[in-house]
Amino acid sequence: MDIRKYEAFLYAADLGSFSAAAEKLSYTPAGISHMVESIEQSLDITLFNRHSSGVSLTENGRELLPHIRAIVRDEQLLKNRASDINGLLTGSVTVGSYYSIATHWLPPLIRDFSRLYPGISIQIREGGHQIQEQWLRESAIDFAMCSREAGTPYHWIPLEEDPMVLVVPSGHPFAARSSVSLEECSQEAFIMPALGDDYDVSRLLARHKVRLNVRYSTVENYCAIAMVECGLGISIMNRLITKGLNRNIVCVPLEPAASVPLGIMVPDHVQTPAVRSLISFIRENFR
Numbered sequence: 001m002d003i004r005k006y007e008a009f010l011y012a013a014d015l016g017s018f019s020a021a022a023e024k025l026s027y028t029p030a031g032i033s034h035m036v037e038s039i040e041q042s043l044d045i046t047l048f049n050r051h052s053s054g055v056s057l058t059e060n061g062r063e064l065l066p067h068i069r070a071i072v073r074d075e076q077l078l079k080n081r082a083s084d085i086n087g088l089l090t091g092s093v094t095v096g097s098y099y100s101i102a103t104h105w106l107p108p109l110i111r112d113f114s115r116l117y118p119g120i121s122i123q124i125r126e127g128g129h130q131i132q133e134q135w136l137r138e139s140a141i142d143f144a145m146c147s148r149e150a151g152t153p154y155h156w157i158p159l160e161e162d163p164m165v166l167v168v169p170s171g172h173p174f175a176a177r178s179s180v181s182l183e184e185c186s187q188e189a190f191i192m193p194a195l196g197d198d199y200d201v202s203r204l205l206a207r208h209k210v211r212l213n214v215r216y217s218t219v220e221n222y223c224a225i226a227m228v229e230c231g232l233g234i235s236i237m238n239r240l241i242t243k244g245l246n247r248n249i250v251c252v253p254l255e256p257a258a259s260v261p262l263g264i265m266v267p268d269h270v271q272t273p274a275v276r277s278l279i280s281f282i283r284e285n286f287r
Helices: 003-015 018-025 029-043 059-085 099-104 106-116 129-137 199-208 221-229 273-285
Strands: 048-051 054-057 091-097 120-126 143-147 155-169 189-192 213-217 235-238 249-255 259-266
Touching (some): 003 018, 003 029, 003 059, 018 029, 054 059, 059 273, 091 099, 091 273, 099 106, 099 120, 106 273, 120 273, 155 199, 155 273, 189 221, 189 235, 221 235, 235 259, 259 273
Parallel strands (some): 091 120, 189 213
Antiparallel strands (some): 048 054, 155 235, 155 259
């Protein structure tokens, strides 16, 4: 089995481009296209729609995507196990992460881990809670670093309770307060990250039965912070997101106090030695 052609398929599917996949795998775009066509011919199925701007999976391609990921993962498991038997720890790990965790927690952890295991390569895929769960279902990542969801089918490893705060412009009347209630927030123009459906904020509002005046939405929190700074409204997020930002904003505690449980979501399927080593290292060396 030529596993490289399945890797080419996965990169093209994830990046939406044969050219981008070629750059990742050090091939030519024509070479990537040829490998994908080889899979299509062997299966007698069209996997990609070809566009002038790139490629997208067909319905059949989307259905086969998790199976092809499993093929590549099993090949990696085999190689990693062989290396483990030989006393060598090599392999690759793909970590899904909130932007804030990828910015503030992961860099020093990966630095120290790489000193111990220089043969392990690590990729980080940033995104919100919903997309990370999708990546886990599709086996696009090995584990996720995010907030906990009740009833999740994944194993949960807690790391920290991160307080949620109200983010307001520095000149806002709330900026001088020691705390602000959610009911008071409902009177203000609100900026909601995650395209209007931030998982942690939505869960908080549902728990307290509060409806906010959502005037604006954006994909991620750092854009929401810039909008707050411009006076477009206020927002709510966990404190880690605001760490280290030199902006004209003020973070005010909420009343009642609320926090987000941050940690690691791990699927039940067999993990490679490299994945297990990184998870164990994070657990032992966090903070």
